[in-house]
Amino acid sequence: MNRISVAQPKLAGNEKNYVLECLDTNWISSNGKYIGAFEESFAKFCGVKHAIAANNGTTALHLALVALDLKPGDEVIIPTVTYIATANAVRYCGATPVLVDVCQETMNIDPREIERKITPKTRGIIPVHLYGHPADMDPINEIAQTHQLWVLEDAAEAHGAEVRGRRVGSLGTCATFSFFGNKIITTGEGGMVTTNDDDLAARLRLFRGQGMDPNRRYWFPVIGYNYRMTNIQAAIGLAQMEGIDKALSDRETLAGWYNEALAGLQNEIVLPQQAPWAKQVYWMYNIFLRDGDGTKRDAVMRHLDEMGIETRPVFYPMHVLPPYHEETAYPVADLWAQRGINLPTHQDLTRADVQRIADSLKRALA
Amino acid sequence: MNRISVAQPKLAGNEKNYVLECLDTNWISSNGKYIGAFEESFAKFCGVKHAIAANNGTTALHLALVALDLKPGDEVIIPTVTYIATANAVRYCGATPVLVDVCQETMNIDPREIERKITPKTRGIIPVHLYGHPADMDPINEIAQTHQLWVLEDAAEAHGAEVRGRRVGSLGTCATFSFFGNKIITTGEGGMVTTNDDDLAARLRLFRGQGMDPNRRYWFPVIGYNYRMTNIQAAIGLAQMEGIDKALSDRETLAGWYNEALAGLQNEIVLPQQAPWAKQVYWMYNIFLRDGDGTKRDAVMRHLDEMGIETRPVFYPMHVLPPYHEETAYPVADLWAQRGINLPTHQDLTRADVQRIADSLKRALA
Numbered sequence: 201m202n203r204i205s206v207a208q209p210k211l212a213g214n215e216k217n218y219v220l221e222c223l224d225t226n227w228i229s230s231n232g233k234y235i236g237a238f239e240e241s242f243a244k245f246c247g248v249k250h251a252i253a254a255n256n257g258t259t260a261l262h263l264a265l266v267a268l269d270l271k272p273g274d275e276v277i278i279p280t281v282t283y284i285a286t287a288n289a290v291r292y293c294g295a296t297p298v299l300v301d302v303c304q305e306t307m308n309i310d311p312r313e314i315e316r317k318i319t320p321k322t323r324g325i326i327p328v329h330l331y332g333h334p335a336d337m338d339p340i341n342e343i344a345q346t347h348q349l350w351v352l353e354d355a356a357e358a359h360g361a362e363v364r365g366r367r368v369g370s371l372g373t374c375a376t377f378s379f380f381g382n383k384i385i386t387t388g389e390g391g392m393v394t395t396n397d398d399d400l401a402a403r404l405r406l407f408r409g410q411g412m413d414p415n416r417r418y419w420f421p422v423i424g425y426n427y428r429m430t431n432i433q434a435a436i437g438l439a440q441m442e443g444i445d446k447a448l449s450d451r452e453t454l455a456g457w458y459n460e461a462l463a464g465l466q467n468e469i470v471l472p473q474q475a476p477w478a479k480q481v482y483w484m485y486n487i488f489l490r491d492g493d494g495t496k497r498d499a500v501m502r503h504l505d506e507m508g509i510e511t512r513p514v515f516y517p518m519h520v521l522p523p524y525h526e527e528t529a530y531p532v533a534d535l536w537a538q539r540g541i542n543l544p545t546h547q548d549l550t551r552a553d554v555q556r557i558a559d560s561l562k563r564a565l566a
Numbered sequence: 567m568n569r570i571s572v573a574q575p576k577l578a579g580n581e582k583n584y585v586l587e588c589l590d591t592n593w594i595s596s597n598g599k600y601i602g603a604f605e606e607s608f609a610k611f612c613g614v615k616h617a618i619a620a621n622n623g624t625t626a627l628h629l630a631l632v633a634l635d636l637k638p639g640d641e642v643i644i645p646t647v648t649y650i651a652t653a654n655a656v657r658y659c660g661a662t663p664v665l666v667d668v669c670q671e672t673m674n675i676d677p678r679e680i681e682r683k684i685t686p687k688t689r690g691i692i693p694v695h696l697y698g699h700p701a702d703m704d705p706i707n708e709i710a711q712t713h714q715l716w717v718l719e720d721a722a723e724a725h726g727a728e729v730r731g732r733r734v735g736s737l738g739t740c741a742t743f744s745f746f747g748n749k750i751i752t753t754g755e756g757g758m759v760t761t762n763d764d765d766l767a768a769r770l771r772l773f774r775g776q777g778m779d780p781n782r783r784y785w786f787p788v789i790g791y792n793y794r795m796t797n798i799q800a801a802i803g804l805a806q807m808e809g810i811d812k813a814l815s816d817r818e819t820l821a822g823w824y825n826e827a828l829a830g831l832q833n834e835i836v837l838p839q840q841a842p843w844a845k846q847v848y849w850m851y852n853i854f855l856r857d858g859d860g861t862k863r864d865a866v867m868r869h870l871d872e873m874g875i876e877t878r879p880v881f882y883p884m885h886v887l888p889p890y891h892e893e894t895a896y897p898v899a900d901l902w903a904q905r906g907i908n909l910p911t912h913q914d915l916t917r918a919d920v921q922r923i924a925d926s927l928k929r930a931l932a
């Protein structure tokens with residue numbers, strides 16, 4: 201039987217045409233017309249004025265923090281359950297990520313826990329829209345306003361997700377996205393920063409392009425980075441944008457199939473939630489075992505693997521990883537990070553695949 | 567008349583075939599077979615055991631310094647005439663670049679000036695093989711050995727250059743390359759680190775891939791980076807490697823044409839040199855005005871531009887740029903950086919193009 205991968209890209213539109221055009225016209229570096237076109241299309245999709253492409257989601261995060269002027273000694277509030285890039289980007293600036301526990305329903309930063317972590321050194325908050333479910337932005341933005349903090353949405357995993365009808369990417373001071381090969385849309389590797397702030401957009405472009413003065417070749421008023429996306433990546437990105445509505449609806453359909461196929465297992469597992477104010481986009485269809493610790497979860501994953509089904513564990517919380525280790529307990533994170541499994545989620549899965557996964561899971565849980 | 571660009575890629579081999587294969591097999595991220603194949607081919611070309619691909623030459627430099635364990639407070643010796651990425655990579659680690667003047671003949675770091683800049687904080691030396699001419703590695707390696715320093719070759723501009731018959735990339739502790747669209751071979755954006763050191767190679771791979779434990783998903787013992795090259799970039803790189811011998815011989819031919827066409831202007835300009843121990847690869851065919859300052863040079867470049875010929879100035883030395891500003895005089899750098907011009911150098915230039923450039927230059931100098 202075929203192996204089912206946890207994720208894979210879907211290149212079903214103009215990807216090849218646009219890439220061939222790059223090769224035929226000989227524009228393959230970070231100079232080329234697709235970069236602006238992809239940025240424009242992505243900005244429109246998010247409903248923001250500016251989108252600045254980067255070479256991946258990690259550099260997009262770092263670029264945003266540099267442009268926000270994050271400095272050594274500063275503190276930034278992040279959820280403890282996230283992919284490590286969120287925390288690392290803060291550290292790249294010499295600043296300190298301050299961890300907050302997550303909500304049980306959404307696995308996202310718990311707004312009720314933020315305020316007591318704010319100190320005079322706090323500069324901003326990075327809510328992460330984990331696995332496609334948006335964080336609860338309204339209370340977060342309120343806290344930020346009260347304490348004069350910026351809000352950077354880490355939307356690496358949540359292209360198209362919505363909070364009260366408004367798309368992520370437009371809900372904070374700025375936002376970042378990833379286009380790695382396992383994401384909702386992909387450029388192979390790639391990233392984006394979105395913002396409505398004109399000054400911030402100019403700074404993002406400056407720092408992305410080595411900090412070079414746009415009017416004076418090889419004159420660098422500041423220390424910048426080479427975080428540029430190539431024309432070929434952007435060509436793929438533009439083609440993917442043409443298919444993003446279908447990508448989102450395919451994922452909704454897929455989640456529906458999963459909900460149905462797994463309905464009988466609800467004594468053993470919790471199915472993914474959607475908060476009443478949210479539209480989640482199922483980047484990863486996520487289940488949680490109702491009991492047991494990491495050992496049990498890992499055994500279930502091993503069983504599934506033996507049956508040809510690739511999965512992923514929920515991320516280790518930051519506070520258990522060596523670079524960010526703390527003795528503090530983060531009760532929700534501690535429990536759920538040991539029990540979460542990402543099931544295969546991509547556009548090429550059929551209803552039969554989902555049934556096979558559900559059957560295998562049932563056997564693995566037995 | 568056609569505009570002549572200062573540089574452009576030459577995609578004359580299997581580039582399109584290999585890229586199409588990535589798209590057809592659906593492997594477009596930093597997972598995929600071309601990455602290893604390109605790394606292997608490049609390692610062989612340099613005569614080293616390991617080559618580790620990165621997403622550009624700047625991240626390759628940073629990655630190398632991270633793997634070499636460069637830390638805040640440390641010092642690194644670099645030439646003041648270089649592209650700013652060399653200095654910035656040192657700063658990304660919180661360390662300090664210590665500047666040294668260059669040799670008049672090669673524009674590369676002057677080994678005679680290095681030793682008096684060494685302090686107890688010095689950790690290494692980064693010679694830069696500028697514009698395709700290698701730095702004088704033997705005395706540099708000797709000094710490094712005496713003081714127990716590492717040597718990182720910045721070979722971004724010098725693929726295939728040789729020192730006493732041995733290729734750059736194999737002449738220090740490790741070396742970095744760039745594959746930007748204007749380089750001798752290109753991947754659009756791209757970079758590489760080469761080394762013979764097994765431990766260093768393992769560290770480079772670890773830090774390039776977010777610092778993730780290769781045997782434990784989402785477990786990160788260290789803070790790493792996303793500096794991965796994509797399969798598509800590597801596919802282009804592998805095809806470029808198949809044409810690199812021709813790329814190098816085409817550039818030698820081109821330099822010969824320039825030498826002939828410009829021979830009559832030697833009262834006004836100095837032609838590029840090649841040290842007796844060196845093979846230079848003419849990344850940029852570089853000329854120097856015999857007198858005047860930046861204003862005169864810029865006027866010559868403006869004239870050339872009006873005649874449809876794109877050029878580049880020699881880089882501003884680091885010690886005049888705001889982030890690295892010093893009052894110290896670096897006499898050779900101060901003089902030559904104001905008088906240098908990169909003439910168009912790429913594989914699509916014809917003998918007639920070179921004659922046109924020479925004629926235009928003559929008029930511009932008059």
Ligand SMILES: Cc1ncc(COP(=O)(O)O)c(CN[C@H]2[C@H](O)[C@H](O)[C@@H](OP(=O)(O)OP(=O)(O)OC[C@H]3O[C@@H](n4cnc5c(=O)[nH]c(N)nc54)[C@H](O)[C@@H]3O)O[C@@H]2C)c1O
Pocket residue numbers: 205206207208209256257258259261282283285286328354356357377378379380381382388389390391510512592593594595596597783792
């Ligand atoms: C909250 C948050 N913030 C920031 C970031 C940083 O973004 P970025 O990765 O720097 O762009 C991220 C990104 N995190 C990702 C990273 O992108 C990371 O690289 C990835 O980790 P992984 O699970 O170890 O990834 P993988 O095993 O390489 O790929 C996952 C699946 O996708 C498939 N896949 C990836 N690329 C391709 C491809 O080109 N072709 C095919 N067919 N399959 C592909 C693999 O085969 C796997 O089945 O998944 C993580 C969750 C993030 O989640």
Ligand SMILES: Cc1ncc(COP(=O)(O)O)c(CN[C@H]2[C@H](O)[C@H](O)[C@@H](OP(=O)(O)OP(=O)(O)OC[C@H]3O[C@@H](n4cnc5c(=O)[nH]c(N)nc54)[C@H](O)[C@@H]3O)O[C@@H]2C)c1O
Pocket residue numbers: 226227228229230231417426571572573574575622623624625627648649651652694720722723743744745746747748754755756757876878
């Ligand atoms: C010593 C040293 N160390 C480290 C680095 C860092 O490497 P990296 O750039 O991070 O990979 C470098 C790289 N420095 C380069 C950088 O790569 C930099 O981006 C570049 O600066 P630039 O002169 O401002 O580059 P440009 O104007 O964008 O491109 C130069 C010419 O090449 C052409 N070109 C570039 N890409 C393409 C392309 O895809 N197609 C075509 N047709 N032409 C292209 C442009 O049109 C120009 O004519 O040139 C610098 C000298 C280095 O020299």
